[in-house]
Amino acid sequence: MNNLREQAFYEPGVRRHIEIPDMSLLEMFKQSVRKYPNQPALISKGQNWSYKEMDQAVEGLALALSLRGIKFGDRVSIDMPNSPQWVISFFALMRLGCIVVQTNPLYVENELRAQLSDAQATAIISIPQLLSRLQAIQQEVGLEYIIIDGLIASGMRGSDNILDLGQLIQEERGCEEAPWPQINAALDPAVLQYTGGTTGISKGVMLSHTNLVANALQIWEWIHGKEGKEKILIVLPLFHIYALSVGMNLAILSGSAMILLPKFDPEEVLNQIKNERPTLFPGAPTMYVALINHPRIKEYDLSSLRACISGSAPLPIEVAFKFGELTGGRLVEGYGLSEASPVTHINPLTRLKVGSIGVAVPNTNAKIVDLATGKQVLDPNEVGELVVSGPQVMLGYWQKNEETQAVLRNGWLHTGDLAKMDEQGYVYIVDRKKDMIISGGYNIYPREVEEILYKHPSIQEVACAGIPDSYWGEKIKAYIVIKEGWGISQEEIQSFLKGELAAFKIPKEIEFRDSLPRTAVGKVLRRFLIEEEKEKLRLLNSI
Structure with a gap:
């Protein structure tokens, strides 16, 4: 695509091309420790850790793990909620040249078993509440160590292979230190980021040190912040790539808290x-929905926020407008995917186009290609598949060559997202290829219908999905959460849509629910809704 055209809409001072150093995440961390030793690195529950204090904890834990045989290239899982210990564990593993396996603490045994077995993880760092779940699968998946944050404090007993994280960090070692790893930043994976599995079997995305350092640099260039001065509010779970890059790695790169x-x-x-x-608050649309509907939001001073970046799921246009009206904060939508570390696009902070994911970040190219061959570049405003290239694009899927070749083609990552690009280079996500509904021969994009429904004053949240239908093949169904105190019928919703959408796009069924099934970062599980409908149909047919 035309890079000069795209750069015309960058913020003043933001460069189209930046230098990506040959630097590991460990080197990035140590650089900030040297530059900002006494600056706050971690703030949690009223406690502050400086960069120097965090470094001491990282070194202590790395040595303790090394003495127990954990070494370069080992896959080690971190399986706990956001905390200073999460961040310390991550960089202790980077200190040894390990590969962090990202797992969700909400996973049940089957989900954990699948991911830990696939990654061949040797150890896991977790919390007391999950110990029994981990012990149940420990031998089967081959975990040598289960390391628990707060094991002793919770009244539990340790053993040779069940260890207390705090004790490991504080072990006395004199002047001894862990061996320094020889990391090839471009080729060595730092993280196995398992895809959410919302569209199929979860795959381990191999993200190199260069991938992750590059994405942190790209985001930092975009935000144009002040080194050592920013404070980033991280509510999104760090096991998600969005929080890892736009939260933790961005903070470490810039010496932020x-x-x-x-x-x-x-x-x-x-x-x-x-x-x-x-000053910065990366979040998900559901978070902004909850904040703008908080009954006392006008009583809070939110003026410290310089930028709020929404990601992980589409940001409804009405939510973006409402957030700006109520808070005065700048909320812009970005876009990414695990396979790209994740960020490829962000709206310029003062040149945003609401409803767009923005333009490609520095060192990143994007184009829209036809769905049939994936080779023909489409004209402006034509819908096709978004493909991207850049230094943040993954090495590939862990032990899945065929799946890797399907999405990495001739240097381009095929995202699986349907999109269009306007004449100025701004990209608009239409929907997931796999979410597109074909009803009676017509293509329907759920997001388009959702955007219209969000305009209705009674609707708090909505998701649309294609469900099986004997006549139409698929029919569109809307799942709606109504705002507290409101009441509305299916007929009223359908009447509202008649003036907004073609008849074939209007949901043939509407279900009112208390909540929608979501991933940990707020992405609606459309597949879960569809499976619900298939199960209902199966039970009906069995009667």
């Missing part, structure tokens, strides 16, 4: 903004 919260609670988020005065 991380304000860590273990879960999203609107009241707590508003209080943290009031008390800690963060």
Whole structure:
């Protein structure tokens, strides 16, 4: 695509091309320790850790793990909510040249078993509440160590292979230190980021040190922040690539402070903004929906926020407008995927186009190609598949060559997202290729219908999906969460849509629900809704 055209819409001072150094995540961390030893690195539950204090903890844990045989190239999982110990564990593993396996603490035994077995993980770092779950699969998946944060404090007993994280960090070793790893930043994986599995079998995305350092640099160039001065509010779970890059790695790169919260609670988020005065807040659309619907949001001073970047799921246009009206904060939508570390596009902070994911970040190219061959570049405003290239694009899928070749073709990552690009280079996501509904021969994009439904004043959240139908093949169904105190019928919703959408796009069924099934970062599990419908149909046919 025309890079000069795209750069015309960058913020002043943001460069189209930046230098990506040959640097590992470990070197990135040590660089900030040298530059900002006394600056706050971690803020959690009223406690502050400076970069120097964090480094001491990292070194202590790395040595303790090394003495127990954990070494370069080993896959080690971190399986716990956001905390200073999460970040310390991550960089202790980087200190040894290990590969961090990202797992979700909400996973049940079957999900953990599948990912840990696939990754061939040798150890896992977790919390007391999950110990029994991990012990149940320990032998089967080959975990040599289970390391628990707060094991002793919770009244549990350790053993040779069940260890207390805090004790490991504080072990006395004199002047001894862990061996230094020889990391090839471009070729050595730093993270196995398992895809969410919302569209099929979960795959381990291999992200190199260069991939992750590059993406942190790209985001930092975009934000144009002040080194050593920013404070980033991290509520999104760090096991998700969005929080890892736009939260933790961005903070480490820039010598910024991380304000860590273990879960999203609107009241707590508003209080943290009031008390800690963060400047950056990466979040998910569901978080912004909850904040704008908080009954006392106008009582909170949110003026410290310089930028809020929405990712992990589409940001409804009405939510973006409402957030700006209520808070005065700048909320812009970005876009990424695990396979790209994840960020490829962000809206310029003062030249945004609401409803767009923005333009490609520095050192990144994007184009829209035809769905049939994936080779023909389409004209502006034509819908096709978004493909991207850049230094943040993954090495490939862990032990899955065929799947890797299917999405990495001739240097381009095929995202699986349907999109269009306007004449100025701004990209608009239409929907997932796999989410597109074909009803009676017509193509329907769920997101288009959702955007219209969000305009209705009674609707808080909505998801649309294609469900099986004997006549239409598929029919569109809307799942709606109504705002508290409102009441509305299916007929009223359908009547509202008649003036907004072609008849074939109007949902033939509407279900009112208390909540929608979501991933940990707020992405609606459409597949879960569809499976629900298939099960209902199966039970009906069995009667």
